[in-house]
Amino acid sequence: MTCSDFLKELTDYLDDTLDNSTRVELEDHLHWCHNCYVICNTTKKTIEIYRDSQLYTLPDDLRNRLETAIVSKCKGRKKSH
Amino acid sequence: MAIIQQNVKDTVSDEMALVNAAKAGDVSAFEQLIKRYDRNVFRIAQHITQNREDAEDVVQDAFLKAFENLEQFQGNSKFYTWLVRIAVNESLMKLRRRRTDRTVSLDEDIETEEDSMPREVADWSPNPEQLYNQGELNEILSKTINGLPASFRTVFVLRDVEGLSTEETAEALDLSIPAVKSRLLRARLQLRERLNKFFRNPKGGDGHK
Numbered sequence: 001m002t003c004s005d006f007l008k009e010l011t012d013y014l015d016d017t018l019d020n021s022t023r024v025e026l027e028d029h030l031h032w033c034h035n036c037y038v039i040c041n042t043t044k045k046t047i048e049i050y051r052d053s054q055l056y057t058l059p060d061d062l063r064n065r066l067e068t069a070i071v072s073k074c075k076g077r078k079k080s081h
Numbered sequence: 082m083a084i085i086q087q088n089v090k091d092t093v094s095d096e097m098a099l100v101n102a103a104k105a106g107d108v109s110a111f112e113q114l115i116k117r118y119d120r121n122v123f124r125i126a127q128h129i130t131q132n133r134e135d136a137e138d139v140v141q142d143a144f145l146k147a148f149e150n151l152e153q154f155q156g157n158s159k160f161y162t163w164l165v166r167i168a169v170n171e172s173l174m175k176l177r178r179r180r181t182d183r184t185v186s187l188d189e190d191i192e193t194e195e196d197s198m199p200r201e202v203a204d205w206s207p208n209p210e211q212l213y214n215q216g217e218l219n220e221i222l223s224k225t226i227n228g229l230p231a232s233f234r235t236v237f238v239l240r241d242v243e244g245l246s247t248e249e250t251a252e253a254l255d256l257s258i259p260a261v262k263s264r265l266l267r268a269r270l271q272l273r274e275r276l277n278k279f280f281r282n283p284k285g286g287d288g289h290k
Contacts, residue, residue, distance in 0.1 A: 007266075007270070008266075010266060010269075010270075011262055011265055011266040011269065012262075014269075015247075034202075035202040038202045038203070038204045039202060039270075039273070041204070041205075042204065042205050042273050042276075042277075042280075043269050043270065043273045045205060045209065045280075046269060046272050046273045046276055047241045047269065049209070049210050049222065049276075050222060050226070050237070050241060050242055050272070051241060051242055051244075052210075053218070053219065053222050054215060054219060055124070055219050055222050055223060056123065056124045056127040056128065056136070056223075057120070057124070058119065058120045058123040058124070062137070063119060063120070063123075066119060066123075066137065066140050066141060067112070067115055067116065067119065069141055070115055070140075070141055070144045070145060071108060071111075071112050071115070073141070073145050074108050074111060074144075074145065074148045075108050077145070077148065077149060078106055078108060
């Protein structure tokens with residue numbers, strides 16, 4: 001397996017959707033290729049950081065305001081039908 | 082495991098009960114669906130539009146559109162996947178309105194140098210997110226993901242932030258599964274490459290096994 005082959009399979013490897021033989025080949029490559037080992041770990045970390053981030057959380061006051069507005073509009077639409 | 086599967090089944094059937102009640106005109110049932118998903122819709126919308134006011138509008142417009150078109154939801158997919166599809170379309174419309182070129186599309190498939198194998202690979206600090214306070218970290222993450230093409234960041238957000246499956250992401254974005262996989266790989270690699278300068282180990286340690 002070359003580094004380019006590894007890169008092509010990286011997403012399926014991180015998502016754990018590879019067939020067994022490809023996974024074994026890929027893990028063998030990771031044993032001796034330091035660059036791919038680091039890319040694999042830091043890509044995994046990238047996903048974790050975004051997944052666990054507090055980016056774009058909806059503040060409670062805005063959330064309440066939006067919910068009230070949507071419900072009120074839905075009630076209005078219901079009446080107009 | 083059996084208990085978890087039962088819980089998932091209960092959630093799905095409970096959700097269909099809410100959808101059916103809302104279809105029959107029960108706004109309080111629809112309100113429960115809003116409370117279940119408004120935070121997710123807001124996050125997706127802000128990631129795509131890159132604008133908070135637009136994201137607020139998208140939350141309102143997407144739920145209202147969903148309520149008005151509930152009859153069209155047949156239950157072949159999850160309600161959430163159907164809702165995400167509406168929210169993504171509303172977000173893209175907002176984004177197009179703000180762009181002068183108006184060519185924002187989920188079909189864009191842009192090759193960049195970041196897609197090839199990096200020549201120099203430096204490892205990151207052991208807990209890179211702890212190098213910054215919450216505000217700094219959010220700014221780094223936001224600026225970094227906003228630099229990606231809309232088609233890449235949308236796939237990344239649905240798959241990796243919101244946790245939709247590849248199949249659900251394909252359905253929500255009207256893309257093929259290979260297209261979702263290709264964009265996801267490139268989004269992940271480009272984000273990793275761009276985060277390097279913030280997270281690489283200052284001591285130069287390579288963290289090798």
